[in-house]
Amino acid sequence: xxxxxxxxxxxxxxxxxxVADVDVIAAYPITPQTHIVEHLAELVANGELxxxxxxxxxxxxxxxxxxxxxxxxxxxxTASSSQGLALMHEILYIVPALRLPVVMTIANRALSGPxxxxxxxxxxxxxxxIGWVQTFAENGQEAFDLSIHAFRVAEDHSVLLPxxxxxxxxxxxxxxxxxxxxxxxxxxxYLPPYKPVQRLDPEHPMTMGAVGIPEVYTEAKKQxxxxxxxxxxxxxxxWKEFGDLFGRYYHPVETYKTEGAETLLLTMGSxxxxxxxxxxxxxxxxxxxGLVRFRLWRPxxxxxxxxxxxxxxxxxxxxxxxSPGGPCGPVAAEVRAALxxxxxxxxxxxxxxxxxxxxxxxSDFEEIVSRAEIYAEKGAPATYDLIGVREI
Amino acid sequence: MSTSSAIIGWKNLTLGCAxxxxxxxxxxxxxxxxxxxxxxxxxxxIKCAICYIDCPDIAYSQNEEGYFIADMTYCKGCGICANECxxxxxxxxxxxx
Numbered sequence: 001x002x003x004x005x006x007x008x009x010x011x012x013x014x015x016x017x018x019v020a021d022v023d024v025i026a027a028y029p030i031t032p033q034t035h036i037v038e039h040l041a042e043l044v045a046n047g048e049l050x051x052x053x054x055x056x057x058x059x060x061x062x063x064x065x066x067x068x069x070x071x072x073x074x075x076x077x078t079a080s081s082s083q084g085l086a087l088m089h090e091i092l093y094i095v096p097a098l099r100l101p102v103v104m105t106i107a108n109r110a111l112s113g114p115x116x117x118x119x120x121x122x123x124x125x126x127x128x129x130i131g132w133v134q135t136f137a138e139n140g141q142e143a144f145d146l147s148i149h150a151f152r153v154a155e156d157h158s159v160l161l162p163x164x165x166x167x168x169x170x171x172x173x174x175x176x177x178x179x180x181x182x183x184x185x186x187x188x189x190y191l192p193p194y195k196p197v198q199r200l201d202p203e204h205p206m207t208m209g210a211v212g213i214p215e216v217y218t219e220a221k222k223q224x225x226x227x228x229x230x231x232x233x234x235x236x237x238x239w240k241e242f243g244d245l246f247g248r249y250y251h252p253v254e255t256y257k258t259e260g261a262e263t264l265l266l267t268m269g270s271x272x273x274x275x276x277x278x279x280x281x282x283x284x285x286x287x288x289x290g291l292v293r294f295r296l297w298r299p300x301x302x303x304x305x306x307x308x309x310x311x312x313x314x315x316x317x318x319x320x321x322x323s324p325g326g327p328c329g330p331v332a333a334e335v336r337a338a339l340x341x342x343x344x345x346x347x348x349x350x351x352x353x354x355x356x357x358x359x360x361x362x363s364d365f366e367e368i369v370s371r372a373e374i375y376a377e378k379g380a381p382a383t384y385d386l387i388g389v390r391e392i
Numbered sequence: 393m394s395t396s397s398a399i400i401g402w403k404n405l406t407l408g409c410a411x412x413x414x415x416x417x418x419x420x421x422x423x424x425x426x427x428x429x430x431x432x433x434x435x436x437x438i439k440c441a442i443c444y445i446d447c448p449d450i451a452y453s454q455n456e457e458g459y460f461i462a463d464m465t466y467c468k469g470c471g472i473c474a475n476e477c478x479x480x481x482x483x484x485x486x487x488x489x
Contacts (some may be wrong), residue, residue: 049451099408198410207411219402220409261395 001247002180009140010035010173012181013079013105013165016147018049019187020103021383023074026054026065030084031117032169033107039080059084063091069099071208073199075151079194080103081169082109089127095162096131096224098208102145104132105147107270108320109169110356118357119169121269121320124297131224133163133231134298136268140177141169145248148187152238155194159231161224166297167326168270170357173353182246190245226241232299252301253308254293257333259284261290262315263369263376264346268294268331271318278365289369294331302338309339315346316372318365319384320354328384349375350384357387422449426469427483430462436481443473443482 007015013036017025025044027037054069056062062078070076073126080088084229085106093104106124110116124134133153137143137234143165150163191287198206212220236252243249256276258264272293282289292315294301294307309315317328327333339345349372354360364387371385406412430443437459444460446453451466452473462473474482 097408098410197407198412205414207416210409210411212409215399216405216409219400219405222402223405223409358425 002182002186004178004180006176006178007140008035008174008176009143009167010107011039012140012144012179013147013167014039014043015181015371016144017077018043019182019184020077020148020191021075021184021187021193022049022051022068022077022153024052024054024066024076024108025078026062026069026076027078028056028059028062028080028084029374030059030081032109032119032173033079033081033084033105035173035253035332036107040077059087060091064086064094065313066102066104067091067095067098067100068104069256070095070102071098071200073194073196073201074093075155075194076100076102079107081107082111082117082168085123085127086111086361091129091377092132094209097220099160099224099227100162101151101160103147103150104152104162104164105143106164106166106320107169107173108166117169118354119171120355120357122322122355123163124166125319126319127164128330129300131161131228132298133159133161133228133235133296135163135165135167135235135296136294137167137172138270138272138293138295139179140172140175141179141248142250143172144181145242145246145250148182148191149238149242149250151194152191152242153231153235156231156234156238157195157197159227159234160197161227161231165271171270180246186246190242195235209374213379229299232296232301235296235299250295251304252294252296253307254295256293257314258290258292258308260288261312262288263290263316263373264309264312264330265289265291265365265369266315266317266335267291267321268295268297271320274362275318275359275365278362278369281362282366282369287369300334300338305338306342308333309346311344312346312370315348316367316368317350318350318354319350319352322352322355322386327382332384347376347380349380351387352384353387364388421465422468423451423463423465424478426464426467426487428469428471428486429464429467430469430471430473431485432459432460432461433481433483436479438479438481440478442476442478446472446476448472
């Protein structure tokens with residue numbers, strides 16, 4: 001039976017990886033991801049998890065090792081954050097290109113500089129186009145559940161793509177939360193052993209990662225994009241089956257009090273829970289506001305998103321990363337682009353907040369909503385508002 | 393150039409563009425790229441095998457007499473063998489029509 005525990009969320013993620021029965025972990029520690037891989041190293045060392053733990057010399061090597069390991073047909077996991085994810089950058093594109101179902105947790109953290117170990121989304125937003133399935137957790141339970149779900153989706157034979165589970169550094173990774181952990185027997189009902197379609201095997205030699213000449217490259221990219229777009233139905237089905245088995249249901253786009261709302265906040269990650277408190281407060285004051293959150297970021301959930309914002313007049317998008325010199329935050333840019341051709345689309349306003357661990361409070365969401373309502377009436381600046389920045 | 397087998401639609405590519413047939417690089421006849429070819433002067437050759445070792449296309453092989461001869465199916469005329477030969481026994485000659 002599922003066991004209810006109080007546990008640091010990082011350790012909860014490690015437990016999820018354990019019950020997913022991974023074969024290989026190749027990882028390099030980086031704050032705030034460290035506790036995840038540290039605990040996994042302990043689990044391997046004390047015999048609780050029968051896996052190889054490769055203590056690599058850098059994140060570039062971590063992802064390279066994951067490519068090799070996954071290519072042999074091993075269930076492979078790693079975790080990283082911020083500068084570490086950035087160091088993996090060039091290998092990240094190769095994993096989906098080779099159709100390898102590596103699963104990675106990102107403990108979201110600001111990119112330097114100035115050097116900063118705290119939470120925002122600048123690390124993952126810099127890796128938007130790597131071709132991985134990307135989900136966002138809002139709390140410890142979700143971090144556990146999405147980690148199990150990630151293996152199920154990645155290894156589905158119609159997907160065979162790597163998956164990133166994002167959880168906010170410190171805000172989630174370093175807090176103790178109550179949540180239900182599943183044991184290996186329960187997870188086995190949901191996650192069958194990985195059966196690779198093809199793998200490196202001396203008995204049947206094959207080449208992975210050959211050059212893609214101009215006559216092939218475009219088609220190769222198209223193959224991966226097609227698999228990524230089509231993975232959405234597997235992501236949804238795997239969430240439904242997870243809910244049917246374990247009682248917790250997830251959706252690509254989650255909504256909160258959107259009925260009759262004229263203005264919607266849009267968030268991702270753990271700030272969504274603060275945003276819900278803000279929505280409750282504003283609803284009590286009679287404001288017609290609601291909240292919409294992306295749980296699935298790649299593939300972009302177009303239909304679910306359009307449905308969620310149907311009939312809404314104003315959409316206030318909160319980004320946790322900047323696009324210096326650009327029109328708005330990265331999430332707002334995508335939302336605007338996605339909505340552009342939709343009839344009766346809401347006006348989209350971009351707000352950047354919570355950079356480098358800056359606390360985002362209920363009052364910040366109230367300010368975002370009130371600014372968005374003013375902009376909807378009187379027009380907005382061409383770029384975005386940086387919430388909470390001190391001028392003097 | 394033997395790229396015709398690569399001119400296929402994305403739906404027909406193998407998973408992850410994997411090459412499932414071992415040794416398939418033999419099918420790429422790089423000799424088609426050649427604009428010049430090596431000519432060996434057997435008088436000067438000491439059979440040291442440097443041409444054989446340095447050839448990037450593994451076009452060289454040893455014949456019954458012990459000389460190393462480039463297979464024109466794969467020699468793309470890069471001239472590394474001529475450049476590296478310690479006895480200047482290899483000269484590159486332009487291909488004729």
